[in-house]
Amino acid sequence: MDFLIREAVQADMESVHQLVTELAVFEKMPNAVKVTVEELTRDGFGERPLFHCFVAEADSTLIGIALVYPRYSTWNGPVIHLEDLIVTQSMRGKGVGKALLKRVVAYGLEKKVRRIGWEVLDWNEPAIQFYENSGAIVLRDWDVVQMDRAAMKKFMEE
Amino acid sequence: MDFLIREAVQADMESVHQLVTELAVFEKMPNAVKVTVEELTRDGFGERPLFHCFVAEADSTLIGIALVYPRYSTWNGPVIHLEDLIVTQSMRGKGVGKALLKRVVAYGLEKKVRRIGWEVLDWNEPAIQFYENSGAIVLRDWDVVQMDRAAMKKFMEE
Numbered sequence: 001m002d003f004l005i006r007e008a009v010q011a012d013m014e015s016v017h018q019l020v021t022e023l024a025v026f027e028k029m030p031n032a033v034k035v036t037v038e039e040l041t042r043d044g045f046g047e048r049p050l051f052h053c054f055v056a057e058a059d060s061t062l063i064g065i066a067l068v069y070p071r072y073s074t075w076n077g078p079v080i081h082l083e084d085l086i087v088t089q090s091m092r093g094k095g096v097g098k099a100l101l102k103r104v105v106a107y108g109l110e111k112k113v114r115r116i117g118w119e120v121l122d123w124n125e126p127a128i129q130f131y132e133n134s135g136a137i138v139l140r141d142w143d144v145v146q147m148d149r150a151a152m153k154k155f156m157e158e
Numbered sequence: 159m160d161f162l163i164r165e166a167v168q169a170d171m172e173s174v175h176q177l178v179t180e181l182a183v184f185e186k187m188p189n190a191v192k193v194t195v196e197e198l199t200r201d202g203f204g205e206r207p208l209f210h211c212f213v214a215e216a217d218s219t220l221i222g223i224a225l226v227y228p229r230y231s232t233w234n235g236p237v238i239h240l241e242d243l244i245v246t247q248s249m250r251g252k253g254v255g256k257a258l259l260k261r262v263v264a265y266g267l268e269k270k271v272r273r274i275g276w277e278v279l280d281w282n283e284p285a286i287q288f289y290e291n292s293g294a295i296v297l298r299d300w301d302v303v304q305m306d307r308a309a310m311k312k313f314m315e316e
Contacts, residue, residue: 020232032233034272039235051230072209072227074178074242075190077197084232105310114192117304128301135309141281144300147274151293152263 001094003063005103008053013040015062016053019086026089027121051083054103056096063091066100068107073115080108082118101134119144159252161221163261166211171198173220174211177244184247185279209241212261214254221249224258226265231273238266240276259292277302 008016017037024032043050056064064087071081082104087096108116120127120138128138147155166174175195182190201208214222222245229239240262245254266274278285278296286296305313 024233029233034233035231035235040232043230043235050228050236067230067232069230070208071229071239072201072225072241073193074198074225075182075187075192077193077201078208081229083230102314105305105313109307109310109314113307115304115306116310117302119300120303122299122301131303134305135313136303136305137309139302139304141279142277142302143280143286144297144302145276145278145289145294146297147263147289147292147294149267149272151295152267152274155263155293156260156267 001058001091003056003058003091003094003096003099005054005056005099008044008055008065010041010045012053012055012062013037013044016040016055016065016067019062019065019088020084022088023084023086052107054100054107056087056100058091063088064096064100066104068104068116070111071117076114078111079113079115079117080104080111082116085118097130098134159216159249161214161216161249161252161254161257163212163214163257166202166213166223168199168203170211170213170220171195171202174198174213174223174225177220177223177246178242180246181242181244210265212258212265214245214258216249221246222254222258224262226262226274228269229275234272236269237271237273237275238262238269240274243276255288256292 014037017040021033024030044053051067051069054066055062067084068080068082071079073079085097085100172195175198179191182188202211209225209227212224213220225242226238226240229237231237243255243258
């Protein structure tokens, strides 16, 4: 299959939003996407972009994305975080995910970071296998903790 | 016990580095800290700081830190990540951690983010209990994935 990997432009954000929503459905959280196309279009571009996005394109259609931003590890200094690596369902198993991950790793090497990190659902075995085959390590003893806005406000009243 | 919470300054970074190292030992990874005092001093300050640090101080000594930076959620937009919340062993159980977390949550509300997130080791039950008592949710089905520099280079050769 012919596809190309390129940097995202603002006009891609509608398709990016669709792919993000497709992933949320797959991850069993269909209502989790609060972000809008307008927010993505504003936040990822301009003088201080909050993320950097690569896209995979075939026949002028976006079939995958990899969205990254910098983080700071107090053990490793500046690192790259891969927030989303998405390939649309019908295009999986064709090397698109690997090509996107390679672009992200090349970006990380260019930025001279000591590490790239991301998160995976522990039941998503195909993803875990792909990541481990790529040389990544899944740290099964680290869990993600989140405090949402309602909880933040409640905590401040204590 | 009397202590105060304030913003970190560059001169604090040596003590911050010590506390980070103390946590790495507690987390059974004593050799994990590659970052230097000089890197922390450079990276956290200046025109484009890579992190923001709060410290807890008692008797002119740093007894705790909370280190945060922005992340970007494709579901929630801009969020705050709490990379480290550390209270030195001898000062635990005195409300220092809660005071630091409150400062971080106030910072998040000020920045109008929809969420604050962090990570915890699944065997660190006192920390998990503290976070859950504070209204945070521990997502036990999300694992952390990491690819280090050696793995990144190897993956590019495939």
